[in-house]
Amino acid sequence: MSILIDQNSRIIIQGINGRAGSFFAKHIQAYGNNIVGGIAPAYGGGWALDGKVPLFDTVQECVQSTDADTTVIFVPAHSAADACFEALNAGIKNIICISSKVPLKDISLIKSCIKDSDAIFIGPSATGVFSPGKALAGIFPANQAIEGDLGVISRVGSLSFDVLDLLYENNIGVSTAVGLGDNCMTGASFVDILDLFETDAHTDRILILGQPGDIQEELAATHILESITKPVFAYIVGESINPERIIGLTDLSMFDTQHRSIDKIQALANSGVQIAHRIEELPQILKNKAG
Amino acid sequence: MKLHEFQTKAIFRREGIPLPDSILSSSPTQAVQAASEIGYPVILKAQSLVSGRGKAGGIRLSRNDDETEKAASDILNIKLKNISIQHVLVEKAINIEEELFIGVHYKAGTGSPTFILSTEGGISLEDNKPLSPVFSFIHTIDPLLGIHAHIARQGCVKLRIDPKKWKVIEQISIKLWLVFEKYDATLAEINSMVFDKNGHPTVLDGKLIIDNNALFRQREFAGFLDPAITSFAQAEARKFEHKLVRMDGNLAVLSNGQGLASATIDEMSRLGLYPASVLLLDNNATPSSVSAACRLLENDPSVKAVLVNIYCNYSTCLDIVQGIINVQQKYILEKPYFIRLVGSQFDLAYALLTNYANVNISKDLIETVRYAASFFNQ
Secondary structure, three states, X not given: OOOOOOOOOOEEEEOOOOHHHHHXXXXXXXXXXXXXXXXXXXXXXXXXXXXXXXXXXXXXXXXXXXXXXXXEEOOXXXXXXXXXXXHHHOOOOEEEEOOOOOOHHHHHHHHHHHOOOOOEEEOOOOOEEXXXXXXXXXXXXXXXXXXXXXXXXXXXXXXXHHHHHHHHHOOXXXXXXXXXXXXXXXXXXXXXXXXXXHOOOOOOEEEEEEOOOOXXXXXXXXXXXXXXXXXXXXXXXXXXXXXXXXXXXXXXXXXXXXXXXXXXHHHHHHOOOEEXXXXXXXXXXXXXXXX | OEOOHHHHHHXXXXXXXXXXXXXXXXXXXXXXXXXXXXXXXXXXXXXXXXXXXXXXXXXXXEOOHHHHHHHHHHHHOOEEOOEEOOOEXXXXXXXXXXXXXXXXXXXXXXXXXXXXXXXXXXXXXXXXXXXXXXXXXXXXOOOOOOOOHHHHHHHHHHOOOOHHHHHHHHHHHHHHHHHHHHOOEEEEEEEEEEEOOOOOEEEOOEEEXXXXXXXXXXXXXXXXXXXXXXXXXHHXXXXXXXXXXXXXXXXXXXXXXXXXHHHHHHHHHHOOOOEEEEEEOOOOOOHHHHHHHHHHHHXXXXXXXXXXXXXXXXXXXXXXXXXXXXXXXHOOXXXXXXXXXXXXXXXXXXXXXXXXXXXXXXXXXXXXXXXXXXXXXX
């Protein structure tokens, strides 16, 4: 089993005609997924991906004729909120927003609208959801991953691809990997996904990948102590970063002076989470607990 | 983007938040002129985005022209975190009866705006210090509903504020919310609001931070000089949607994710290396945008070498390497490149680099960092 998506997921791509959208739609389809439709306003009735995927003007029409349940969004930042609301209103359950640089106001509004529905909002700037051997709804490199019992939740971007490669090289299988995005505000959080893994029969242990900024790691630490029974492992990067050493100002969260990795690691360690201080340590600590 | 006090006040004034008269000046002569128009006593305030202006003598009371000239010239000589003060705001001095803090921001971990009303002094939401639960009212706002009068009133009741002041506090709280909402702020702060003897409110200071990601619809601020950009290089990086942060080490880090860059810095620090700068590429890096990034690093004298760590997903290894080589052909290559790449077309990228003596390429980060360290230890 897996969380959020599996071989029966009916996936659509919003922004399928864009540069990134068309590139990753091919990538997702190549993994053997069922892409049931693409959204491209004014191109409805046409076809994408060599005539294999029907295009629709609106998500509503698409859902009516395809029963789609998962969307992967690649539209420009200024249309991202609209795309998410459109998916939500059409009844899509998994709203996965890959678009980056989305304003905080928009993220906050989407979160407010989604909280009373049974849909989940992942992103923005997400790397998406990937259940190896079953389905891919995101931009994870898919060729190097095997099915297994480890649930992965990530708040880093391309570094999570490195981690998946390393797990593969060490023959460690993954039930589902969820890339929440490295924004300072995200839809679904570590806590939300921890709960999904806790009740997933095929996930036996959980790995979280974090970085400086926000307080998701701290909130996860409290939640793990209170409600998570499965073993949790963590690799939180940026331990050595001293934000005092930057010249000038920045809004990059990796230089956040208030939410530093050293504190996050401390909080997680206090909750009994096994910590890897460098990526190379991951296979070792994961093997320890497995035995 | 953090706005200066005078820019914040211009927005507040436009939206009907009461403020004392003030005039911006950039020389002691202008300050004296401003003070005579406003009328003594006045306060002179350094316009700085770095906190700590009060402690550095950047806020001064003046009762006459001599004091004003002296204060303005002192303030314009202050440097905060190595950034010199360009402007002094000359403002009517107000007799303070009672101070109040009102703020709205996105508090980490909540995903919603948070409204704060407080009678505590010296609050700065940016500093994120815990607020006194006794003197502060903290309320999570549903962004669909915004701030209504009753929310501010609940705060007034909790903080035992004189009921005669409730109406004004409600009105100004709503106005602050409108500013926050309308201008895509991530933080809007009134610090502080005071009442004079007749009960009239005035806002002495304010802070606004505008969401950089919302500049596409906040055109007014798009033309403002972003204070985070202090160098030509940063402005150039922004053109390609790259992010450049300068640091005090000597090895530049070029990467395509904050997590990957952070992991790189961790690995470097184990061998005693620290970044001269961190340059993050846009996801859709092309050879020309990589060239532009490398050119900036080539021209920066504090960069002695460049460490590249990129996981190629959308772009290929070949794209990245072609970008780097383009730079090296146009410029005399003085700086060594230590490159770690993962992704498609690695072998082609590798083959392309065999003729370059100053370039080292690998799939392994630790190996790459070790090479860089041995260069610096030579």
